[in-house]
Amino acid sequence: MTDRRSGQWVTLADFHSEDEAMRTCLHLAGIAARTDLPVLILGETGTGKSLLARVLHTSSARAQAPFVEFNAAALSDTLLDSQLFGHEKGAFTGADRRVKGKFELADSGTLFLDEIADMSQPAQAKVLRAVEYGEFERLGSEQLQQADVRLISATHLPIIRFLQADHFRKDLFYRISGITLRLPPLRERPRDLRSLMAAEITAASQTMGRAIEGLSRAAAERLIHYDWPGNLRELKRVIHTAVAVTEGTVIEEAAILIEATPGESEPEAVAVRHDEPMENGDLSLRGAERRHVQSVLELFRGNKRRAARALGLSRSTLDRKLAGS
Numbered sequence: 001m002t003d004r005r006s007g008q009w010v011t012l013a014d015f016h017s018e019d020e021a022m023r024t025c026l027h028l029a030g031i032a033a034r035t036d037l038p039v040l041i042l043g044e045t046g047t048g049k050s051l052l053a054r055v056l057h058t059s060s061a062r063a064q065a066p067f068v069e070f071n072a073a074a075l076s077d078t079l080l081d082s083q084l085f086g087h088e089k090g091a092f093t094g095a096d097r098r099v100k101g102k103f104e105l106a107d108s109g110t111l112f113l114d115e116i117a118d119m120s121q122p123a124q125a126k127v128l129r130a131v132e133y134g135e136f137e138r139l140g141s142e143q144l145q146q147a148d149v150r151l152i153s154a155t156h157l158p159i160i161r162f163l164q165a166d167h168f169r170k171d172l173f174y175r176i177s178g179i180t181l182r183l184p185p186l187r188e189r190p191r192d193l194r195s196l197m198a199a200e201i202t203a204a205s206q207t208m209g210r211a212i213e214g215l216s217r218a219a220a221e222r223l224i225h226y227d228w229p230g231n232l233r234e235l236k237r238v239i240h241t242a243v244a245v246t247e248g249t250v251i252e253e254a255a256i257l258i259e260a261t262p263g264e265s266e267p268e269a270v271a272v273r274h275d276e277p278m279e280n281g282d283l284s285l286r287g288a289e290r291r292h293v294q295s296v297l298e299l300f301r302g303n304k305r306r307a308a309r310a311l312g313l314s315r316s317t318l319d320r321k322l323a324g325s
């Protein structure tokens with residue numbers, strides 16, 4: 001299959017790695033591609049979850065059938081319903097024709113549920129039913145539809161902790177995680193970093209028609225000692241920019257433009273206090289609420305938008321509760 005952004009053909013064999021955790025992941029991915037089991041891909045943002053999901057599909061027996069992507073993080077519950085299961089004409093204001101949902105569109109192929117840990121509890125219940133029985137209804141219809149889909153799911157959130165905290169249904173978790181693949185973060189793949197850097201420089205030079213030969217020692221050191229919170233996505237961007245701003249044939253340190261961000265996917269991340277114990281004797285409802293709000297915020301790694309959604313609060317209400325008023 002082609003990586004849309006680079007236009008290159010990508011197969012599982014292209015993911016070669018010298019890192020042990022990555023090799024384990026790729027070995028399991030090879031097995032997963034030969035089965036029809038549901039796959040759950042875990043890994044920080046930018047580690048290659050979406051790319052791996054596509055490659056699993058194109059390496060599978062379903063390769064000729066559709067690969068349908070669905071991002072669960074971006075939608076409200078009603079939109080999510082009609083997107084996943086489709087709707088009939090007249091099902092709601094503005095529904096002027098019948099629309100197929102993702103399950104139907106993915107029939108005989110692969111359905112990729114991205115950011116699955118962001119799904120609300122009601123949405124999880126509906127997805128569970130659809131994956132358990134292969135049955136669902138379009139919005140505005142009583143008629144049962146059926147679809148034969150292979151599920152691949154992904155999340156960058158700590159879904160195992162979500163299970164413990166009852167934010168994610170255990171029954172759904174067991175349904176979607178026939179094989180779990182863990183993509184290690186780039187900072188834990190020091191053996192791969194140099195070859196990935198070199199590959200990106202070659203790719204970016206080709207795309208931009210430049211004749212870059214490599215990095216100065218200082219530039220290389222800077223890249224090697226950086227911790228890459230945005231992983232491969234950030235590496236690509238940093239190198240692309242470096243190639244673009246380099247006038248000679250060697251990338252100098254000044255061309256390495258790295259922002260000091262806490263993590264590319266979590267621009268709203270804030271420092272989070274740990275759960276306050278009860279030892280101060282605060283048994284009030286308000287105290288319990290504050291502790292709960294803080295533990296949910298921690299669960300979402302300080303991302304207020306997501307925490308507010310899980311709590312069923314608006315962003316401003318969440319801010320007010322955090323401020324303790």
Ligand SMILES: Nc1ncnc2c1ncn2[C@@H]1O[C@H](COP(=O)(O)OP(=O)(O)O)[C@@H](O)[C@H]1O
Nearest residue numbers: 003005015044045046047048049050051232233
């Ligand atoms: N093994 C890899 N080698 C090179 N580039 C990769 C690799 N895995 C992913 N990428 C690239 O890194 C970027 C982020 O990958 P993506 O699959 O979107 O990550 P995620 O879904 O985990 O956020 C994409 O441009 C992708 O093509």
Ligand SMILES: [Mg+2]
Nearest residue numbers: 049050051114
């Ligand atoms: Mg992705």
